[in-house]
Amino acid sequence: MDNLKTGEVIMKRRKELGLTQNQLAQSLNISFQAVSKWENGTAHPDIAILPKLAQELHTTIDALLGYNSVVADYDNRYNTEGYYWGLTPNLICYDVMRILPPIRPYRVLDIGCGEGKDAVFFAKCGYDVTAFDVSQAGIEKAQKLAGHNKVGVRFFKADVFDYRPDTEFDIIFSSGVFHFLTKGQREEFCENLKAHTTKGGINALNVFVKKPFIKRAPDSTRDENKRHPWRSGELFGYYHDWMFHVCKEEVFDCNSGGKPHQHCMDTLIAQKKM
Ligand SMILES: C[S@@+](CC[C@H](N)C(=O)[O-])C[C@H]1O[C@@H](n2cnc3c(N)ncnc32)[C@H](O)[C@@H]1O
Incomplete structure (x- = not known):
């Protein structure tokens, strides 16, 4: 998994939804420092939290991991x-x-x-x-x-x-x-x-x-x-x-x-x- 890419996707989606790091963290029952670490690429989310994270960010696990099925398809x-x-x-x-x-x-x-x-x-x-x-x-x-x-x-x-x-x-x-x-x-x-x-x-x-x-x-x-x-x-x-x-x-x-x-x-x- 590319930490920075995943972090970028999380930050982009969070901001698009108008959520603070704290609000996202609360909905996932984790600390805001954890969200901050994902977003700056020093850590990545645990695999077990991905479904809930994707749900909170109104996106898919594929997108969180930087996989774009359209790009893969056309490539x-x-x-x-x-x-x-x-x-x-x-x-x-x-x-x-x-x-x-x-x-x-x-x-x-x-x-x-x-x-x-x-x-x-x-x-x-x-x-x-x-x-x-x-x-x-x-x-x-x-x-x-x-x-x-x-x-x-x-x-x-x-x-x-x-x-x-x-x-x-x-x-x-x-x-x-x-x-x-x-x-x-x-x-x-x-x-x-x-x-x-x-x-x-x-x-x-x-x-x-x-x-x-x-x-x-x-x-x-x-x-x-x-x-x-x-x-x-x-x-x-x-x-x-x-x-x-x-x-x-x-x-x-x-x-x-x-x-x-x-x-x-x-x-x-x-x-x-x-
Ligand atoms: C049906 S093909 C048409 C290609 C070209 N315009 C033609 O008529 O030969 C659709 C194209 O859209 C591109 N595409 C899909 N999603 C895109 C996106 N988000 N940004 C830029 N291009 C995208 C695909 O990679 C693909 O080359």
């Missing part, structure tokens, strides 16, 4: 020879190009870039691209793909839960990622992206939508608590004050993981007023 998919999602750019990339053609190196941010097919495509077209993903294996594949195509992309590993842009982008792009955001996080997250978009810039996003007649994809993330499909139309509502270029919902066939299945997806390309 496994990307630690292979081929490209799990193929190399064909997402069709939204072409819509983006029609709206903001690369007459100058517009700054693009690709959130959850996976193995980098879309980020590399944008870079090849002349955009100035920054891209991140939580999977290190994905980032390494993406860097290889950029090298192979002789383009530079600023790839880095980051978690959408912690990352917030510290600069403005002309184009913020994300495909197939936002279902990892919980319902409570989405509005604030979208508002933050909007605030970090230049005037006249665009956000091009798609989200998986829950429909009672579409079965769960066989290769979807196994951890039920980590997937939060969106309500039909929810994404559009967060951008009600921007101009819509593309706003559509569609059901499509998919063969990822080698098993045919369907998804329902809402896609939005919206532009911030000049």
